[in-house]
Amino acid sequence: MKRALGSASILAAIAGGACAGGLDRTGQPIGALFEEGGANGAYVELSFAHTSPDITGTGDGISVATPIGPVDVLSSGFGYNGVGDDFWTFGAAVKMQLTEALSAAVIFDQPYGTxxxxxxxxxxxxxxxTRAFAETNxxxxxxxxxxxxxxxxxGGIRIEAAEGSIGLEGVAYGPFNGYDVDLERDTSLGYSLGYAYEIPELALRVALTYNSKISHDMKTTENGLGAFGLxxxxxxxxEVETPQSINLDMQTGIAANTLLFGSVRWVDWSEFKIDPKYFIGTAxxxxxxxxxxxxxxxxxAREFTDVWAGSVAVLYEPGEDDVVSPLSPTNGFWAVALGTAYEIGDVTVSGGARYMWLGDAKPETGTPDVIRAEFENNTAFTLGMRIAYNF
Incomplete structure (x- = not known):
């Protein structure tokens, strides 16, 4: 299989898990570690992608109980438009063959964000x-x-920097309307471990990788709790822990110049918490x-010529409970992705596009949950590119 064929399969989903799980953006790829490299066994790549979400919803209104029945405080029907902002993701990797059996790679990615x-x-x-911003490198x-x-x-070590901010605004938040918290950038360590099985003559590879959670102690500033006398x-x-995850990546040749590929990624989002001291003490x-x-x-993925290949892929994340946090107003997705790659000597240029249908969701506040809006028929579109050099 030519380099272009493998590159086309990777670029079918170039933006990794953008929007998956609400915060997952790159899928924590390690594919560079398996690149053969050029005459010196070395390989380097640079990639970037731009995602444009179209996330809109309609408010459900707010009513309060009175002795004569419910009375509307806010009417339903307000349109929430452009709730998800466009974003870029960047990646880079260098791989070296140290000995016949030992190789090394350094990979940069931006795994999580909102x-x-x-x-x-x-x-x-x-x-x-209401707003939420988070970035990791x-x-x-x-x-x-x-x-x-x-x-x-x-296996190896992961160094991760994370920062974020959250603001709760709107009548639905009651006394917390106007609360905001800033979480300063913190850098911490985690690790990755895995193994792989290959049959080179069949272009078959199955790789399983575990990524540990990473605990950050983030300096925090809270405001907007005046209703509680603070x-x-x-x-x-x-303390904020970015989640542990498991990636299962697979590929195999199924005919001349044709590659079947796939993956399964699990992320332990249920253990991801943001619990600022004063907010959790009052709420x-x-x-x-x-x-x-x-x-x-x-x-x-299909090789059309010695230097040109293309691919098509389908991605799916099943939705869970459609009652969600307003800070993550989606619930699973379907996606179709196309990729193509072209070899120019030792350089491979790849490009990909992906269209996502985001699952319907109902943002809520309060305890017990009270649905505040309906988000339906939302989408996201990603374009990406990668340049790789074998030397």
């Missing part, structure tokens, strides 16, 4: 002004040892509550 902002007035809509150093042409193990600029430290619950997510992918 950029949510609700339009509307904080005093005249259910959720207007990770560098992973991996070693791979091949016992023979078929069996190998890999001042502003409350300084604390909040008696945390800011974020997500369900675990499993994302499936299957696709075909």
């Amino acid at each position: 950029d949510i902002a609700y339009n509307g007035s904080a005093t005249a809509t259910e959720l207007g002004g 990770a560098v992973t150093g991996l070693l791979r040892y091949a016992f023979d042409p078929r069996w190998s193990v890999h 001042p502003g600029d409350l300084k604390t430290t909040t 008696r619950e945390g800011l974020v509550d997500l369900d675990d997510a499993t994302t499936y992918e299957i696709g075909l």
Whole structure:
């Protein structure tokens, strides 16, 4: 199989898990570790992608109980438009063959993130002004040892930097309307472990990789709890754990110049919490509550000429409970992705596009949950590109 064929299969889903699980953006790829490299056994790549979500919803209104029956505080029907902002993801990797059996790779990715902002007035809509921003950058150093042409193990250290901010605004938040928290950037360590089985003559490879959770102690500033008699600029430290995950990546040749590929990715989002000291002390619950997510992918890549290949893939993440946090107003997805790759000497240029149908969701607030809006028929579109050099 030519380099272009493998590159086309990867680029079918170039943006990884963008929007998956609400926060998953790259899928924590390690494919560079398995690249053969050029004459010196070396390989380098640079990739980037742009995702444009179209996330809209309609407010359900707010009513209160009175002795004569429910009375509307807010009428239903307010339109929440452009709730998810466009975002870029960048990636890079370098792989070196150290000995016949030992290779190493350094991979940069941006595994998790969100950029949510609700339009509307904080005093005249259910959720207007609510916002969430999070960004992570990770560098992973991996070693791979091949016992023979078929069996190998890999593992290494992941250095991750994370930061974020959240603002709760809108009548639906009651006394917490106007609360905001800033979580300063923190850098911490985790690890990855895995193994792979290959049959090179069949282009078959099955690789299983575990990524540990990473615990961040983030300097925190809370504001907007005046309704509880608390001042502003409350300084604390909040422990935030980015989740553990498992990736199963598979590929095999099924005919001349044709590759079947797929993957399964599980992320332990139910253990991801953001519990600032003063907010949890007054609300008696945390800011974020997500369900675990499993994302499936299957696709075909075909070599059309010695230097040109293309691919198509389908991705699916089943939705869980459609009652969700306003900070993550989606619930699973379907996606179709196309990729293509072209070799120019030792350089391979790849491009990909993906269209996602995001699952319907109902943002809620309060305990017990009260649905505040309906989000339906939302989508996201991603374009990406990768340049790789074998030397």
